[in-house]
C-alpha cells in the first residue's frame with residue numbers, strides 16, 4: 001500500500017439530488033452510520049443554507065458517535081452583495097458546527113460573467129475571503145472548484161488562478177470538479193498533470209458520470225497524484241450521477257494497491273451498496289460492477305465449466321473480497337456444468353456421469369423454448385431436477401381452482 005486516498009462521500013448531498021430519491025433526516029442519519037462503518041473519511045451531510053431538513057440533520061448528527069468519518073457541511077462562496085461575515089449562507093455553514101466545511105466556487109470565467117455577473121478579480125476575492133473566514137470555524141476547509149475542467153478548457157490561466165486563490169487562503173484540499181460530466185479520461189490526465197505541477201495543496205477529484213467515465217476519471221486523477229476522491233454509493237446523483245464509490249474503493253484497494261478504507265471493511269461493500277439502495281427505495285442495479293447480483297453470475301455453459309476449474313478464467317477479482325458471491329444461472333444457454341453446480345447447491349448428488357443429467361438438460365432446453373424461464377426460478381428448477389432423478393414428492397393434487405375478482409366502488 002503506497003498512498004492513503006481520502007474517500008469523501010456525498011451520497012447525502014449530491015446523491016440526494018438523484019431523480020426519484022428523497023432522504024428523510026432519519027434516512028440520512030442511518031446512511032451516515034453505515035458509511036462510518038464502511039470506513040470512509042468524510043461524509044458530506046447536506047447544504048445547511050438550502051433547506052431546513054439539512055439544518056435538522058446537522059443538529060442530529062452531532063449526537064451520533066462516529067468512529068471513523070468526519071461530517072462535512074456544504075455550501076458556496078459568499079455572495080458578492082454581502083460581506084463575508086454577514087452572508088447568511090456562510091452563517092448557516094458555521095452554525096452546522098461540523099469539523100469540515102466544503103464550499104464550491106466558480107472557476108470558469110463564463111460562469112463568473114454570466115451566472116455571477118462580477119469581474120474575474122472579484123470572484124478570486126470571494127474564494128479567498130470565504131475560505132479565510134471559514135478556516136476560523138472548522139478544522140478543515142475544502143474548496144470544490146466547480147466546472148473546473150470546462151473552465152480550464154476555456155481559460156486555463158484563470159482557472160488555475162482560482163485554485164491558487166483557494167490554496168493561498170488555506171484550503172486543506174482543492175477539489176477539481178467535472179460538474180457537467182463531459183470530460184474524458186485523457187483530458188483529465190492532461191489537466192490534472194498541469195494542476196499538480198502548479199499547486200502545493202492536496203488535490204481531489206469530483207467527477208460526474210454524464211459520459212459514463214466518472215470512475216475512470218477519478219482513478220486517472222488519483223493515479224497521477226490526487227489525494228481525495230469524492231463520489232456517492234452506487235453512483236447516485238444529479239442526471240447520470242456521480243463517480244460510484246463502490247467501484248472506486250474496490251479498484252483502489254484491489255487493483256491499484258492504494259489504501260482508503262480499512263482492509264476488513266472491504267467485504268461490507270456490497271452490503272453498504274444494498275443498504276443505500278434500500279433506503280433510497282430503489283431496486284438494486286443487478287449489473288452494477290463489483291457489488292451487483294449479476295457481477296459474478298455465469299450463464300454460458302463454456303464459462304461455467306471453466307470457472308469450475310478456475311474462477312479466474314471469467315472473473316476479474318474474487319467476489320468474496322467485496323462481499324459478493326459467484327452465481328451460476330440456469331437457462332437454455334446452460335451446459336451440463338451449470339446443472340451439476342445447481343444440483344449441488346440444492347444438496348443433490350449429480351455428476352458428469354449421472355444418467356439423469358442428459359434428461360435434465362434436454363427438458364430444460366425444451367421448456368425454455370416453450371417460454372419457461374428458469375433463470376429467476378431456482379425452486380422450479382429444483383423440482384424439475386428432482387422429477388428427473390425420481391426424488392420428487394408430490395404434496396398436493398390439483399383438483400382445480402377458481403378466481404373471483406370484485407370491485408365495489410368507483411375510484
Ligand SMILES: [Zn+2]
Pocket residue numbers: 014179206208242
Ligand atoms: Zn457534483
